[in-house]
Amino acid sequence: MADLALGKESSDFKKGLQAGISIGIGYFPIALTFGLLAKTSGLSIYETVLMSLIVFAGASQYISLSLIAYGTGIFEIILTTFIVNIRHFLMSTSLNEKCEEDQLINKLIYSFGITDETFSVVATKEGTASTGFMFGVISVSYTSWVVFSGVGHLIGANLPQTLQESMAVALYAMFIGLLVPSMKNNVKVIFLAVFGATFNSIFTIGHILAQGWSIVTATLLSAILIELAEVIKAKYRGAGHEK
Numbered sequence: 563m564a565d566l567a568l569g570k571e572s573s574d575f576k577k578g579l580q581a582g583i584s585i586g587i588g589y590f591p592i593a594l595t596f597g598l599l600a601k602t603s604g605l606s607i608y609e610t611v612l613m614s615l616i617v618f619a620g621a622s623q624y625i626s627l628s629l630i631a632y633g634t635g636i637f638e639i640i641l642t643t644f645i646v647n648i649r650h651f652l653m654s655t656s657l658n659e660k661c662e663e664d665q666l667i668n669k670l671i672y673s674f675g676i677t678d679e680t681f682s683v684v685a686t687k688e689g690t691a692s693t694g695f696m697f698g699v700i701s702v703s704y705t706s707w708v709v710f711s712g713v714g715h716l717i718g719a720n721l722p723q724t725l726q727e728s729m730a731v732a733l734y735a736m737f738i739g740l741l742v743p744s745m746k747n748n749v750k751v752i753f754l755a756v757f758g759a760t761f762n763s764i765f766t767i768g769h770i771l772a773q774g775w776s777i778v779t780a781t782l783l784s785a786i787l788i789e790l791a792e793v794i795k796a797k798y799r800g801a802g803h804e805k
Contacts, residue, residue: 578698581687585679585699586706592620593707596627597714603627607715614711618704619677622646645781653681660685664693675700750788757784 593614600610605627617623622643629639654673661669661684672693680699684691761780765771771779 574692574694575698578695578700579702580698581683581695582680582699582702585683585703588679589620589703589706590710593710594714594717596620596623597711597716598718599624599627599714600711601715601718603631605630605715607712607719610715611708611712614708617643618675618707619643619647620707642781650676653678657681657684657691660687661691661696662693668693672696672700675704677703679703750792753791754784754788757787 596614597610600613601607605613613623613626617626625642625646626639629642653676657673657676658669675696680703683699684696687695758780761783762776765776765780770776
């Protein structure tokens with residue numbers, strides 16, 4: 563019986579590895595770019611790889627680079643990362659219903675590897691996701707992200723100094739590239755971006771807050787205003803239907 567269970571776990575792990583290959587390939591250019599920008603932002607290769615090892619969150623790592631470049635304090639960086647990754651609470655809760663019952667330690671380990679991409683792969687899998695399958699998917703994606711982050715840094719280190727310095731602009735281009743597709747599909751994202759940029763500009767230009775706190779406060783205020791508007795609009799619609 564134990565051999566049978568072990569064989570099933572091994573088979574599920576292999577299936578997870580196969581399912582995670584597409585994620586690993588998709589992470590290749592993004593992780594490579596992150597490593598390249600980390601080099602131009604002043605991080606050493608050890609710091610770059612360590613960030614990918616212990617954070618493993620693309621958007622948060624990119625935001626951290628911009629905050630580090632501004633000289634933002636560690637507390638503001640941690641708080642900003644927390645805000646950006648709040649959605650992980652929802653993803654983890656959803657996957658907890660999808661995954662098989664297992665020891666808490668196993669769930670704690672593979673929950674670290676939940677990203678938007680691994681969530682999509684596991685959530686769309688037919689039936690229950692076993693622990694072996696989860697570890698398989700996450701092993702490929704995690705390894706790909708960490709390895710190519712380091713490779714990107716090594717490539718950046720061999721670029722001419724002038725080109726390294728100019729690559730800082732690519733960080734902002736990356737944010738624009740991530741933002742524009744979302745703006746096309748969701749009007750709320752447009753308002754969030756406009757309000758966030760406006761608040762941040764006011765706080766920064768007016769010297770009201772430091773750069774790090776300005777970004778955090780602008781993000782929170784924008785999100786609160788948008789959600790309040792959504793609540794008011796829902797109540798208004800409800801009142802209209804009642805009439």
